[in-house]
Amino acid sequence: MITQSSRSLLDISSQCKTIPIVENRVHFTQVLDISQIKAILLRHCNLFELTSLLHNAHRRALSIYVYIDHIDGIHADSAGLRYLAEQLHVTGILSNHPRILSLGKSFGLETIQRIFAVDSTGLEMALETVDKAYVDLLDVSPALVIPYIVPSLTKLLPLPFIASGLISTPQQVKAVLRSGASGVAVSRPELWL
Template sequence: MLAQTKRSLIEVLSRNKVIPVVENRTQFLTALTMLTPYVLFLRNCDLFDLKALCQQAAQQGYLLYVNADRMNGIHPDAAGLHYLAEQLHVAGVASTNLKTLTLASTLGLSTMLHIFAADSTGLESAIEMGNVTAVDLFNVSPALVVPFIAETLTTLLTRPFIASGLISTRRQIQAVVQTGALGVVVPQPELW
C-alpha cells in the first residue's frame, strides 16, 4: 500500500502542481468542495476536531498529509502516528525531525522532510544531519528561493522535492515548478 500511496502522490502532482494547505474546518470544507480527488496538507489543525473531515476526504480519494511538528492533540510518537494512519487515514507526514519520519515510515506512512533553506550552510546541514533513507520527498522552504538555488537543490537532494512558503501569485508557482519542484504548497484558496 505504501508504494501505491507514493505513486499516487507523484501522479497527482504530475497533473496539478498546487498543493492546498488547510489550517481549520472552514478551509478544509472549501478544499473538499473545490477540488477533485487530490492532495491536501493539514497544518496547525486540531485533528480531533477534523476527524470526520479527514475520513470524508480519504473516502473521496484525497491524499492527506499532516505536519507532524504542528499537530494539535496528537503527539508524533508511535501511538499518535498509528492513529493518524488508522483512524484519520492520512497518507503521510511532514516533519523536520528524521526520527519522526523514520517511525512514520515503519508504520507505512509516506514521509516528507521539511527543509528550511535560510542559507547554503543551513541547506547542506539539513541534508547531512542524518540518514535520509526514510524520506520519500523533500519540502523546501521558502519556495521563493527555489529558483535561485535550483542547481544546489538538484545536486544535494537525493529525492524529489516540493516547495512551500511565501507564495502569493500563480507566476511564483510557475517559476518554482519550472526549476524542478513537483509541486508548491499554498494556503490561499484563490490559488488552488
C-alpha cells in the same frame, strides 16, 4: 469507517502541481468543492477536528498529509503515529525531525521532510540529515528561494521535492515549478488551481 486513499503525492504531483495547505475548516470545505485537487497538506487542527475532516476527505478519495508537529492532541511519538496510520488512515506526515519520519515510515506512512533554506550552509547541513530510506519527498521552504538555489544544488537534492512558504502570486508558483519542484504547496485558496 475511515479508509485510506490509495493515491500518493508522489504520483499525483505530476497531475496537480499546486497542493493546498489547509489551515481551517473553511479552507477544508473549499477544497472539497474542487474536484481537481487530489491531495492536501493539513496544518493547525486538533484531534477532534481531524477525525471529522478525514472522514469527509476520504469520501472524496483525497490523500491527506498532516504536519505532525502542528496537530493538537496527537503527539509525534510511536503511539501517535500508529494512531494516524491505523485508525485515521492518513496518507503521510510532514516533519523536519528525521526520527519522527523514521517512525512514521515504520507504520507505512509516506514521509515528507521539511527543509528550511535560510542560507546555503544551513541548507547543505539540513540535506545531510535526509535519509532516503525513511523520506519519500522533501518540502523546501521558503519556496521563493527555489529558482536561485536549485541550479547550484541539483546534485545535493537526493529526492524529488515540493516547495512551500511565502508564495503569493501565480507567477511565483510558475517560477518555482519551472525551477524543478514537483509541486508547490500553498495556503492561499486563490492559488490552489
